[in-house]
Amino acid sequence: MRKLITFVGSTLVAIGLLSGMTVAADDARVMQEKQAAEMVDTTAYKKDGPYKIGVAAGYMGNSWVVFTLQHIRYEASLHDEITEVLVTDAAFNPTKQVADIEDLISKGVDLILYWPVDDKAIEGALQKAKEKGIPTINTGGGFVDSPSVTASVFIDQWNLGEMVARRLFQDMGGKGKIFAMLPIAGTTAAVDQLAALKEVMKEYPDIELLTAEYGDWNRAKAKQITENLLQKYPEIDGVFSPAGQMSIGVAEAFDEAGRLGEVVMSPGDEYNGWLKWVRANNQGGAVTFPTRVGQESLRLGMRILRGESVRKGMKVPSEYISPGAAGVYAEMDRPDDWWASELPEEWKPQ
Template identity: 30%
Template structure:
């Protein structure tokens, strides 16, 4: 009895691991290893890019922008590293870049708190840091920051809502996960604008945890509760699409203004179809492009600003095509 049992469990284990390994090799092959062997003497300089996670869709677009800018640089190499959302891993990648004596580091930090000692080490080695998307815990440790401000996104979204509702109406808010920085800052943006419009009130709010299904359930319940809602401000597009599903089912689509943030390809389809009234675009590529441009100027000894804010952009139905193109 013991033998076949063992055999089967071994077989299963092997089968499982083989499946897993097979899955892993399907990964994109461009996990850029630092070209440590290529000698960087002479005039050739290097910018090291520490990304938090290559598999995050947003960061993929950031890197697209970086690569676009990098292709225009002369005598500067750019190497990319994937920390897979592991602060420890990012730390050791930073150490590798320090050992290779790169001329500047563009940092998309995994975790602001856990990144502190890493940032200190890079500082000690005298390598300038350009922070992208996420600010450093202590901004004086970097030479420049390139990113967008989520308060700005919330303001653009709420301002357009005020415009469409003529400055008055009941607003429902679908929050992201409570405590997440974008949730806090986007909400701050709503408040900044809504206080200018005394006739616009937030009548109900709750968290959909960034998910479509949870937001859908919330809005279904809000509809049943008979609260009058004129507009829905969702912290992201996924939740806005959930709201649309609920409204559609109740025959209320078109009677409530719905909007989100991100301008995901799917959301753009909904805006195009007139189901989502508008969305707000965070320019991932723009952030990536700018971060490399700034890093290149630092490497060449030119002066740079402390902060480059890439603005969010309002996407309405007439501008959908233009934004859809950016994903291609």
């Protein structure tokens, strides 16, 4: 028994020590804006076609990425001078992504588009590409400032979070209690969206943030967490949830608890399952997380290969779509795990 008491006691002391740790605040946003506005000298990359394009995917296992890649392929089809698009999939393995990038270099690609598993792990491989005159473009959800990256084509998570928060607070009449459902803790998406939410909250003193939770982009987990929060909080007036696949789980939990009527859902994104929900419930709407970032990335790459000067960071802006309009984008005969996009039908994933 004494041993057990000693063990429990020491564990509690450890908890106390660790709980005291605080996370340092990050105000790198202003710096990021400045870095993104810098111009890149592309003369070293200028070359005539035909071109071989390399795509080093950090992972292919989610529908957003699948649509983004289809946008790259579609854009490539519009350029006669592009003869081939080579795609590698690192399946969340940073070591494999390094090898993939080296493979693409040895296959003589003229441009590398990539989305990382771990930015730091692939810096060396990207640097090799740059030294061989191959521009590298980070494509997706965040800006990267590194000598090994020529440019970033990205969706500004902070801006997206700000738009979602403003719309939610307007829909709530500027007051009430909310909780935030965020992606994986520590990711750029989660950090920036929460920072933006808190920033907008300064303008709305009557909005109270009950808690910020992390649903890991997982519908089932978001639902489970919401089921618990519904037990804890007798009053929840709004939910900040920019990711549509989690918003459905949240809304379902409210619905099953018979409390959907009391809550205002924030805009999600153009995830088809969410758009179906918006259409059925005529609320929420969407702030887009555009899969055409892939298309814009290849367009920027082509400008670099032509030797045009470009910005180091190019934002693909998110747009607000009202509930009425968002419902129109819902494809009812398609799966939930699908994205509204302007891809021609034959270029959508089969």
